[in-house]
Amino acid sequence: MIWVFLGVLFLFLFAGVPVAAAMLVAASVVLASLGLFDTQVLAENIINGANNFALMAIPFFILTGEIMNAGGVSRRIVDFASAFVGHIRGGLGYVTVITGIIFAGISGSAVADTAALGAILIPMMVAKGYKKDKATALVGATGIIGTVIPPSIPMILFGVISGVSVTGLFMSGLVPGLIMGLGLMTLWRITTNREHMETLPKASRSERLSAFKSSFWALLLPMIIIVGLRGGVFTPTEAGVVAAVYAFIISLFYRELTIPKVIEVLISTAKTTGVVLFLAAAAMVSAYAITIAQIPQELSMTLMGLTTNPTVMMLLIMAFLFLVGCVMDMTPAILIFAPVLLPVVNGLGIDPIYFGVMMVINLSVGLITPPVGTVLYVACGISKLSIVQLSKAIWPYFTFYFGLLLMMAIFPPIIMVPGQLLR
């Protein structure tokens, strides 16, 4: 039955059918072959898929990201980082990574973070004599930290569809996200060692103070989210709403948010919500179908026949997901494979939170891997480079992420230990 499900799904996917529709087709075929096809079942499941309080966190975090960019919050964070590290050799590279980490702590989307970072920092770096391809590559590589450091839209999707604690996933993503950022800064230093780059003038103490003051409320937001979740003050959904309202209020103080901008932000949020959550709701239908057809058990049996060693299994699954990430966007990849793979993982005693974080990091790296790398395309769109040019420049970062994933697959404590401390 698993081959029926995946066969139908991928046949329609590769024919260009929207993912949500392909999932509904695959679910219908599986149910029909069991003699259980019923439009009411499809209807009930898709509505229940959307009728979910936990998923509501997604539009809230999308909204937060949009407000952050429209309301001048992003700009102030860049100014803050520039005032502190802009004068160092290659300083704007460090500004990019530090800003990216802070953005990641506010928004939950790698694409939004890349767009925000790129729009501000690529022109700045090019103006200071940085090589355009290297600058763009760094922005793309930094952007994908957005889905690893909490909040994270893919983690919410993973948590909801597989019944794993979203707060747990968030807390376990924090340290790996910071490791990614530190690694990028190190690589930036190594790869730009011999290049000529202008630096920003060193900011005086009073300039630093004023940059800190003007960005203080924006910098507080990631803290509020993390501390609030960690302390159990609010659920991820409430964290999302608090973040959105907070971002809106500080944007009012910055006086950059006009009414037409607010409407634009809302419409854009609605559209993205429609895409992601219609897909998520359709995925709930196919998740129901694969459960009824006992597809995960079937897959478990097959995979357990290959190996019962958790590390080897983890490496196998990660290699598979890596290939998936090359040809597929992250949202559908999570929605399709999380429910199929989680029972396998559970059967071998692999921690589901650890697995979720690994899956999200893996598929995030897929966002900077051609041919289907959404972040790559966004970065190219901003810098007007070709995908080939950017792919050449991004390989050091890509190799680093690949190595990091391998290490985390072999030594789970890298994720598990800090995760358990923070949870």
Add this chain to the structure above:
Amino acid sequence: MSLEDTPNTEVVSPSVARLRQILKVINLGLRLAVSAAIVAMVTIVFMNALLRYVFRSGLTWSEEAARYLFVWVVFLGAIVATQERGHLAVDLFTSRFKGIGHRGVIIFTNLIFITVLGFLVHGLWLLMELNAGVPAPVTGVPRNTMYMAGFAGSLVMIGILIFQSIVLGILGRLENEPRGGTGAIE
């Protein structure tokens, strides 16, 4: 398909012009409605979190009300995404097709989408008959308010997909094809 983007350079009869005007108003109305629903959702969930944290007593109806609004936001948002051809798809192979092949892909993928939306419309119709007069547990709003979002949303999406199949697929006016492009998803 964003109907408002139709180029106005050609000479059109007054009735077509009026139709376009009406569609423009409907489109704007749709977008404002979904924006309002998001604002309402944010307000309700935020008030509840605030009241619970500050006064240790929340609004019992808030979660249910927000969820019902959310279902509407999802389906109205899906309509907007359908208009702009923004639903996620794997175009790794199909993006190679140009001209007539591209038109074929549009018609084929739309037909599949229409079929599954047809299943939903049928199933939701049955569910709404079944749940007629049943109130939601806390707010007392008819339970069908929620099913109605999916029903109306799917019907409108079917209409848009048929329209796009005709204009883009059959008539081949590809210059009108919306660029799609999804926003901050991943």
